Amino acid sequence: MRSRPVADVRARNAGHLRGLNLETVLSVAMQREGSFTRAELIEATGLSAPTVGTLVSHLMQTGIVKDLGTGPSRGGRRPSFMEFNARHGYVAGIDLGPTRTRLAVADLRGERLTDRIIPTPVRLGPAALLSRVAGALRALMEEAGAPIDRLLAVGAGAPGAVDREKGIVTFAPNLHDWSHVPMRDMLERALGAPVQVENDVNLAILGEHWRGAARGHDTCVFIFVGTGIGAGVLIDGELHHGHHFMAGEIAVMCMGPQFIDVDFGERGCFETLAGLHALAEHWPEASQADPAGWVPSLFEASLAGDRRAKKVVDEVARLIAIAVANVGAVVDPSLIVLGGALFAQAESLVHDVRKIVERIRRSPMEIVSSALGKEAPLSGCLLVAANDARQRLRHGLREARVSPIPVAAG
């Protein structure tokens, strides 16, 4: 089900060498925050001065690197500054949620130019829905002054099982009639740009790792608890998908031997025990609709000493703590991030979970609350898109080196 990427990026001859060194220089250029000089590239890449010179002039011809003119001297000849042209192209993120869909447009570094939240057009079928969303994104790009033909990559998230190789949303219980929807192809046709589809919790951990609570934690896990429950697993800085793209499907975790006999699929798994629906059942004041309405009251009642509320809260904290501890035991991350509607509405819960996990096992991993909240998957979308765009740019440089001086078309 998974093809091994035997992508041999090794150079074989002088031509490949050139392509790789172009990539190397471009990589360094993209990593730099601001402007830089040839001398700095020489230092960073280890290449010789003349080589860097020709590589840079090549990159400037394509427009990926912008000349900024000379700067102030540092004791000798004035350096010629340049910078990575982050506006050489644009990327977009689409976080498709059950009720709201978040859109954003960013430059090649992933810096947002603009974003927007629109109601998910739930009454439409998948094709029409995605077409509508794509239309909204086109409008947003126009407003941001980002020409659509400069859209180089899109990252899209869906709340369900995703086969990211085929770009298909296999199943999304919270989206009406979504089963085997070829989301990537549909969006690519509507937008004319390559799209990567990914599960929303996976995107959340990518987002938190990039710009949120998990910065610097290359092996970490996001555990999402809301109506649904799921986890995103990052290993050595890369998402772990699993053989059937079902890694992190902790909704179906079994929470104890006592749950095996009693009609398991319905009542015994993690999601049916600790998801918002389960809580609502045990808390009469829960109007099924918006958890922001009743979840805080449940936790306040518990803190105030309400027996019934306390029991519900204690039980859910325990269940989550068991999941956290057990995922931690298997994966051994340096950090676990907790997020989702439940944690968003109940600040004390993270603390409770942390305390119980410590009782279960003197655990070396940190446990923190999501820093980006509902924005996390969208950030992940932009990261995925920016990485994809940059990879395509680099790869393009390598391929298009057939003629000695590939002049920028035009």
Next chain:
Amino acid sequence: MRSRPVADVRARNAGHLRGLNLETVLSVAMQREGSFTRAELIEATGLSAPTVGTLVSHLMQTGIVKDLGTGPSRGGRRPSFMEFNARHGYVAGIDLGPTRTRLAVADLRGERLTDRIIPTPVRLGPAALLSRVAGALRALMEEAGAPIDRLLAVGAGAPGAVDREKGIVTFAPNLHDWSHVPMRDMLERALGAPVQVENDVNLAILGEHWRGAARGHDTCVFIFVGTGIGAGVLIDGELHHGHHFMAGEIAVMCMGPQFIDVDFGERGCFETLAGLHALAEHWPEASQADPAGWVPSLFEASLAGDRRAKKVVDEVARLIAIAVANVGAVVDPSLIVLGGALFAQAESLVHDVRKIVERIRRSPMEIVSSALGKEAPLSGCLLVAANDARQRLRHGLREARVSPIPVAAG
């Protein structure tokens, strides 16, 4: 705690190019089972005929590739056959067990020349113990006709927590007085060859993946149940260690909310509930010593209808099934291999576990019994050693393109 390997294997100049192409040719040569010709290398590498010619002559000078003379014609000039010289060096495996230690000597392909089982000298301290084991390995190599100065790499396994970066056995509960033992350094001094230390369950899944039940399953998990309980996790063909080298520490998994309050560390975790000690407590006929004595009788009694035995067996099967299902949910492997003393003594158990897992969750992963049994970690040792040796050879070619024949240090 983990250094990212930013190993830039990219060529920068012509010299590096040569090194990489040498590696490429050698890689293909090592993968071939038997003999091959220059023409086949041209086909496999994509390099031109003259280049392959010079690379091959270089490899023959070092002795890594052996000339076999010309073969029969296939309609044209007779090809000149050659083969990878698997005896250019040797590797060894050391599986240090609580009572027995397995040793093996193999060629660079990992094919065993000889092996031996010796009693682990448990009365000695770590240093003396390892010295004794190293002595036994030296003797074994001599018998096999493998000169010790040709030992290029060693893979060693220990039953406990291992910091493989530092080569230290952090803690091994089943080895007397083993805590923070610098096993790698000790063995390297005693053997004069580079040693890789790894946890034994991790080695087991490597072994099963290489030559056992997990062949072809690049993402899979070994779950070991004996006196201790542990798991080895393979992701995309590579071991997953976790941030603190504690991935797969499923001994401490919490098996249900009811176990949190009752003195957890002692009685509520997976190992204390389902390890052999736990079983022995519930089965009076268990003489604490050898599980081969009483475990089969327990399972026979259960099958025969003994209520008490059945209850014990059912409970342990359930607990293991929960662990299997939950590890499966987090990692999403294509296969889970079950092994260890418990499964070795009770063939029906794998079947029982499989049935319960299917009841918990219609799971897409296979569940099978270990094919290599107690030999699995030793196979893993040889794989680790062979890979290390081959990598060193390739790397050596790249670096030491100065002296033609790099003789192993004496």
Next chain:
DNA sequence: AACGGATAGTTAAGAGGCTTTATAAAGTGT
């Protein structure tokens, strides 16, 4: 104000490695 020294970048010359083309060796098949 002039000069030495430092920094940044370019041009020129040289070396290494790969590829294409040509050549040689050794068969097979008609």
Next chain:
DNA sequence: ACACTTTATAAAGCCTCTTAACTATCCGTT
């Protein structure tokens, strides 16, 4: 015998990299 195939080596040419020399500025000191 002759044409053609397969395999391997030799010669010539091309590309890219590097070192060395050179240009372009600027700073600080005398």
